[in-house]
Amino acid sequence: MDVLLGNLGEFLTRFGGTLGLFVVSAIASLILGVVLAAMRVSPVPAMRATGTAYVTLLRNTPLTLVLFFFALGFTKIFFYLPFFLLAVIGLSLYTAAFVCEVVRGGISTVPEGQAEAARALGLGFTQILGLVVLPQAVRSVMPPLTSVQIALLKNTTVAAGFSVFEAGGFYRAVNERGGSTLVALLWVALGFIVLVIPLTVLQRRLEKRWSVAR
């Protein structure tokens, strides 16, 4: 118990770092994921190919490898960026691939008649997507999207291995001050449980309320 109380400031600021990573990466991955999904269903073959290549590449790469490149390689090749930003870029690029797949699945659950009616009204591709399909796709997209974001929250801990200031590194701080790393890590695990389980409950509830028969 005193491991937690003695290091409470550190514990809370580190979880703040985790949440900061999570929120920024979540928003960035959502935007990029929707753009990628639009690219994958667009009438332009080059865009479809680029989107497919991107998603296939990043879904089959370990996140550790992606962060490895960004944390250790990016500064060598390009320019300096603080570790936090590098981690955010890596996490967003990785998660965007999964968001894209989820949104694409959601687009395919919207009844064809909707898109056909929109076309009959003379709406263009971006208009059909933006005004008709995507708003309806939100229903079937939300539960798996929540799953992907929960996975992102847990993946932020991978950044801990690259000295990004977040919860996974709490045990090191405790170790330096001579505390028990076991207790420290158990507290970190408990912290994540407290964060993740409400999100999981929310996701289950969304799934029950909004599930769409495919």
Add this chain to the structure above:
Amino acid sequence: MSAPTAVLFDVPGPRARARNTLAGVATLAVVAALLAVIVWRLGATGQLDARVWEWITYENVQLALLDGLVNTLWAFASGAVLALLLGAVLALGRLSDHRALRSLASGIVELFRAVPLVVLMFLFYYGLPSAGVTVSTYAAVVLGLMLYNGAVLAEVFRAGVLAVPRGQSEAAYALGMRKSGVMRFVLLPQAVRSMMPAIISQLVVLLKDSALGFLITYPELLFQAQFLGSNATLGSPLIPVALVVAVIYIALCLLLSALATWIEQRSRRNPAVIAVAAAGRPDDA
């Protein structure tokens, strides 16, 4: 392109064709520019010089990378087998008729799905020594993989068993079989067959997660990459080694994913396999 998404745009007329071609050219230009910038920067920082690539020719280095690959595959294989076993046990627990067993199994599954895999591995490798128990990196990696993926696979197995048409179990009970017999001979075989793609997808996730062993110094591929990459006598070839390792990882995962897709397509054509509603990979990532 799938049928629903094909209706998103009309057959392009001349203006739309011109616009689409323009958009296509613009996209290709952007992608080419990005790749060009990357290659230029790689060249400018000396990552494409022969000096930083000569490590490939050294037999020691090749053996070291092979060693890393073997360790990765070892962790993957042990983790996979144990996770499948644990998943089956937990799934049976969640499907049990006894409330106590059901709650216990559900609690365990929820617990291990909520804790990040990294924290689990850290717990085993950095945490247990405080309690006097030392664990090898291999054991920590495999234990972590087993617990997390076992919990996820439990959900997959459970979904598979619940997807088997009710008539199957009703007929089995009518024949006088008891619960264990129904599970063993009727439900589980059909469940596993229909959930094969989802199970293999989860195994791909397991393979990717074995790379997390790098964070606790388990000598798998990525660890070897960093070790070799910071070796000054080889010219500190961090980027080249990482690129080669990336190719190896992506190839392995693509192979497994292709296996999953092939099985899914085969089972779709086979009327005996129950089609379970698209088991995507929502929980991985």
